[in-house]
Amino acid sequence: MQRKAQPVIKALITGILLIAVTTVMSLAQVRTTASPQKPLKVFVSVDMEGIWGVVHGNQCSADSPEYQLARKWMVEDVNAVVKGLFEAGATEVVVNDSHGSMRNIIASDLDPRAQLISGSPKPLSMMEGIDSTFQACVFVGYHARAGSAPAILDHTISGAAIFAIKINGIEMPELGINAAIAGYYQVPVVLLTGDTETCRQAQELLGKDLIVVPVKEAVNRFAARNFAREKVLNDLREGAKKALSSVGIIKPYVLQPPYQFEIDFHHSNQAELGLLIPGVRRPSPRTLVFNTQDYLEGFKLMRALIALASVS
């Protein structure tokens, strides 16, 4: 039985070898004729209160001598993230300076592979520059919503004017308001960095799959334990790499229309001038409410109402 079967086995082995060689050759051909790397554009919005080392408003204000150090830490945090993004395959990174004057990052200090959107005002403010050509969005140095504790420099857009902002009944931190802008363009937020409370709020709102990198733990509003610098910079870089691998898994944060925006100010006078705008209602002395079908329109009207609060 065994001897008679030998020629058949030989023929079978030759056949299998031929098929294997042909398959390897065709695979090699596919590899050499494969299309160039798919674009992987990443939008990075950078605030300052959630940067490593920052614990007080003086460090975030250009008129304080402490500011120069904090802006150095800011670009260091950003560069660690940008490095991780490029290592993970990003083809383009756009960084939007999103704090105060929005001229905190010294352009020549940023990783030279990244683009920088600098200055203000900008129509989409902290999200200026994002559109549907991006595959991922990252928030660096973000802070918790107004009324959080313990959380470094908690506020929502304007510490002087805003007690709370609700959109469709959800009390929003800036990270939520901005994530919904990214969601408007179908772009998922894949990474957030800031203090531990901000990271908690981000995962609560955007989901547990969101990669977060805590850089400090607040003791109260103006004091924090900053984690070891070397570990933080490494965590930021590794976090960015890990976050890009979740592109396609994390869904964009999309709020469904119709949208109701509710803005609670600290004082009744801050709601006065907003009433000049058609469609804006004042259900209580400190509160303005309006409805819209378009999220970006709502975001812009909200910004205008907050600007009016400062001159009321």
Ligand SMILES: [Zn+2]
């Ligand atoms: Zn800020």
